[in-house]
């Protein structure tokens with residue numbers, strides 16, 4: 001796979017603020033049961049917290065109470081220590097970026113007007129807004145010259161979603177709420193958008209609440225994952241590592257794969273799974289060969305190898321602009337795993353690096369391919385399915401534990 005982003009950074013930037021929900025409840029009029037029932041959680045400043053849970057469990061309702069697009073029936077919400085319910089809703093919303101699956105763009109406004117809307121509302125001057133619009137479009141991989149003046153209907157669904165993300169980020173809010181923002185795009189583009197978001201996050205350190213149905217996405221993006229059940233009951237709220245290793249109950253386990261299948265990751269080796277590849281070149285080659293294969297939008301990545309094929313650095317088209325040698329260009333490759341490593345090691349390396357994929361090397365340290373988080377989550381799923389088949393007659397307790405907890409069909413497990 002060509003997408004790659006390493007997020008290894010010693011000191012973290014934090015521009016976001018802490019969000020605290022305290023016994024927050026939403027009861028829609030005419031409904032017997034509350035849609036969200038006494039949810040309490042702390043979302044730490046500068047972290048990405050991912051809500052996953054079945055359709056209708058209250059993810060959107062919970063999220064929209066944070067920016068008061070939905071008013072809580074009871075409970076308290078503080079944002080950066082301030083009582084959200086005492087801030088005027090429109091002022092509150094200007095400090096919170098919001099992007100949704102349908103992109104939520106205004107159809108009668110151009111892309112530039114959509115992206116520049118909140119900066120305009122908070123009083124930026126025209127020049128600053130225009131610069132910011134271009135910067136944001138560039139950030140999400142859309143050529144400003146080409147897209148600035150278009151209308152949303154003249155963009156594909158995935159491009160509209162990118163604009164939605166650009167718009168959410170435009171006024172540089174400390175808090176971002178993202179409700180299945182990449183739901184409408186194909187798995188490859190989704191991977192690239194996820195990479196972009198992670199890259200941005202290392203630069204920006206915002207507090208991000210992210211909703212998804214896709215567990216791979218949650219593992220990849222989340223500093224913490226909140227697995228929600230009916231009425232937004234928090235079934236588990238922990239790091240991806242902890243949720244994967246110790247699912248809180250059968251419902252959570254049914255979704256991600258049982259502990260038993262996770263254990264099996266220590267028995268499988270990287271060489272046992274299909275590896276992805278990316279373009280490569282030797283340090284002594286001219287940059288032309290790589291330049292020809294790496295696309296700027298969506299940004300793809302290649303590897304520079306030494307004369308013994310050992311990986312040295314990641315490069316993209318931006319690195320290659322204007323250089324006439326591959327020496328000293330690119331980003332560090334970060335932690336690599338070998339074909340001998342267990343899948344458990346690979347999982348740990350991926351989680352530590354917060355990257356889409358990590359480089360796999362052979363016995364001489366030479367490049368042999370890439371392993372991705374999607375591959376690992378896919379492997380866990382198939383191990384679990386195999387495990388369930390084995391126990392179909394003897395053990396039906398796991399059957400009740402594997403409901404349509406989450407729509408795994410949306411999970412990219414290629």
Ligand SMILES: Nc1ncnc2c1ncn2[C@@H]1O[C@H](COP(=O)(O)OP(=O)(O)OP(=O)(O)O)[C@@H](O)[C@H]1O
Pocket residue numbers: 028029031035053054055056057058059060061062
């Ligand atoms: N405006 C509304 N009026 C009444 N009930 C509502 C309203 N909006 C949502 N609900 C109900 O509240 C519950 C939670 O809905 P919500 O949209 O928060 O779920 P969700 O977890 O975001 O689901 P999905 O994954 O399908 O987006 C559902 O039972 C839904 O039918």
Ligand SMILES: [Mg+2]
Pocket residue numbers: 059060061179
């Ligand atoms: Mg929803």
